[in-house]
Amino acid sequence: MLDEALTENIGSPPLLGVSRSLCGKRWRLRAADETAVVTIARQQGIPDALARVMAGRDISADAAAGFLTPRLRDSFPDPSDFADMDKAAGLVWDAIEADRPMAVFADYDVDGATSAAQLIRYFRHFGRSAEIYVPDRIEEGYGPSGAAFETLQQRGAELVITVDCGAAAHAALAHAAGIGLDVIVIDHHLMDDAMPPAAALVNPNRPDDHSGCGHLAAAGVTFIFLAALNREGRRRGTITADNEPSLLDWIDLAALGTICDVVPLTGINRAITAQGLKAMSGWRHLGLRCLAETSGVEGEATTYHAGFLIGPRINAGGRVGKSDLGATLLTTQDEALARRIAGELDALNAERRGIEADVLDAATAQLTAQASDRAILVAAGEGWHPGVIGVVAGRLKERFDKPVIVIGIDRTASPPIGKGSGRSVPGVNLGGAIAAAREAGLLISGGGHAMAGGLSVDPDRITELVAFLDARLAPELAAAADDMALKADGVLSASGITPELAHMLERAGPFGQGNAEPRFVLPRMRVSFAKRVGTDHVRFTLSDLDGRRVDGISFRCADTPLGEALLAAGPDLYHAFGRLKLDTWQGRERVQLHLEDLATAAE
Structure with missing residues (x-):
């Protein structure tokens, strides 16, 4: 049984003897090298408690100063280390110099909106414009489609850049190639060995990428891409000291996407977030300022403000309203429009919370009744709004300390379909398991990354899917048991x-x-x-x-x-x-x- 496996894999003794708290948790002291604690505290002139926090996160004495003052230049990767990065930058500059019409195809969440906004604002710096296309979550689903590419081509686009999506869109990209539409993919999601036919595909998680930056959000990959664009522009002589844009002008957007996509805040992600929050705190960005005012944010921006107040309002457009509201807000220069959209997103966020509460109650009842030794918990219901299932999965994951997938079933579709969103716990690669289920023929589509994933499934195969995922994830969950203890x-x-x-x-x-x-x-x-x-x-x-x-x-x-x-x-x-x-x-x-x-x- 899984519970027995969990017990067998617990490695360190419980802190103060707490093996089962009132919340049913095991407590343990985070391991920290005592020599490092003493050295860090002495060299940096900081309290022992802070030095212990750092040592517990494997920060060495040599790296302590950099950790306490994270700087972009200390962790910024070489853009050329990313597969296709230089190729993509060259294609974009070819399009700019030839005045070819461009479009940005973005996912409907914060990561997609902030990625798109960075590109739009970069192009605007050089007097170029690009259309933003965000698919409707209900009508079009996740990611690009052949129909969407045809629409963009009919509107005049000759080059499309997808952000936070596209790496697994084989059919859509093949269709784009067939109609003569060039597509550059900027993504970060896990992908298989088969490469879709894109003009360039930048993704630190593509199998042949050796950048070591697979932990980046799409907003972070886009930020690195801007650096590649600057370098390519300088190489061509198009960018000079007089017109070179400062990437720091858009680092607040990169930080917001990084925080809201819940990627690890380590290395370059931590530097982007630290510097981005400083920039955000000036509230010079019109869209962010309007959202801050609407949500009651004052003073210096924090990860809480970004992740729990501003981010959910941007997401609300894609979840229960118009999918392009967030991207429009982050790119507009019209204050009246920005204030109107911020108010609309605030109202949609309130609506989203009500819908979410109903789905949460129903899903909680289902999961409470499921077997306690399951490695993954799956709730499914007819009519559950696909815009809230990811948030509900995240809440249930926190409650049950296991990976959770929530599936909304639409039996009015032909054929009926279930759209699911999942959230995982540390040490359990949910995105990899979903990809394996797709390869096994159990899914219509699916993918993600270690901590989150999405899928589409025939409702009649959900039971079969659960059995597959349970068998695959049980060993990972057992091995991760010690990581799931509350760490002090x-x-x-x-x-x-x-x-x-x-x-x-x-x-x-x-x-x-x-x-x-x-x-x-x-x-x-x-x-x-x-x-x-x-x-x-x-x-x-x-x-x-x-x-x-x-x-x-x-x-x-x-x-x-x-x-x-x-x-x-x-x-x-x-x-x-x-x-x-x-x-x-x-x-x-x-x-x-x-x-x-x-x-x-x-x-």
Whole structure:
């Protein structure tokens, strides 16, 4: 059974003996080389807690200074290391110099919109325009099609650049070649050995690419492509010191796409994100500024603002509204239009949340009833909106700690079809499994990357598909068991939680996939106060045995064992697991604990 395999693969001892917390988790201390901790702390003049966070992420003493101050020049790859990058740059400049009409075909999510916006703004710098085409999620589905390429050609396009899609669109690209339409593909999704017939295909995940940048989002690949375009323009003498565009003008877009596509924030991704958030914080980009105002974002931009406030609103257009709204907002120079679209996206986002809640409730009921030893959980329902299934899969993945696929079935289609979206857990390659299922003939289409994937399937073959994926992913999930434990970066006392420490810990950011926000354990605490707030959040105060207090909040927990323990506030002792967050109120800074788990402590 899978549960037995999970137990067998747990390698390190539980932290404070917590093998099963109130949330059913195992805790462990993130491994860190003690010599590195001491050396980093001494050389960089930083607290031991921050040095331990860095060492726990395999940052060496030699790399510590660069980690604390991530710079593009330290991690920026050579564009020529990407297969077809120079070829693609040459084709684009050929088109610019010959004044050939161009179009950008973009996926309908944030990664696609920000990739398209970078190209459009780059072309605009040189007085060139390009049409943006974003397929309708419901009517056209994911990625390019022969019909879409024909439409673009009829509108005058002679060169089409696909962004965040196209690497697996064999039939569509063959059709484009057949009608004499040149297509350049800029993508990052996993692909098989068969190369589609594109004029150029730039994808760090193509089998013959040796750039080592497979962790980039499409927005990051596009940003590297802009560097290749600058270099090619200089080589031709078209770009000079007087007209060379600064890539930093568009790094906020690259950062937004990187954050929202949940790729690892390590290496070049972390540098793009760090520098991009600084640029974004000036709110000079019209579309982003309007979205920030609509969503209540103020001050410096953070990964939270990008990933949970701005990004979802851009996505809402592709999920439940007009698919091109996000890309239009990010490229328009018309303030009135930008404000109107930002308001429309805000309304669509509210609509999306309502639809999402209904699907989430129904899918949760299905997964709760499924076998506990399954390696993957799959929920399917008729009429489920394809625009929300990915978000629902992500929420369910967090709840069940397993890969989850949510499938919306459309039986009005001829033939009936199920469109699914999946999210995975660390160490389990869902995109690879979906690709294998496609190769085995179980899917109409499908692909993705390690942490996410999409598919189309005959509804009558869903049971067969689940069996295939379960068998394939069970060994990976078992091997990843230790990675799925809650990992603490250290143990802190209540007296050690200060604004100064919280500020120092922020230097390890930006945080996200692949660079987790530091977590700490506070041992032997009592809940001295707790109150339910909002729909299902709990505010609380913890006190240690000496009476020192720590205030905090736990989100979406009120009706769970964690929330029940908090709300029962009493003499019981608990170990607390969570993140430190700075909170400013009336000019005074304090630290809150964002609690994620509790474990019973011995008296």
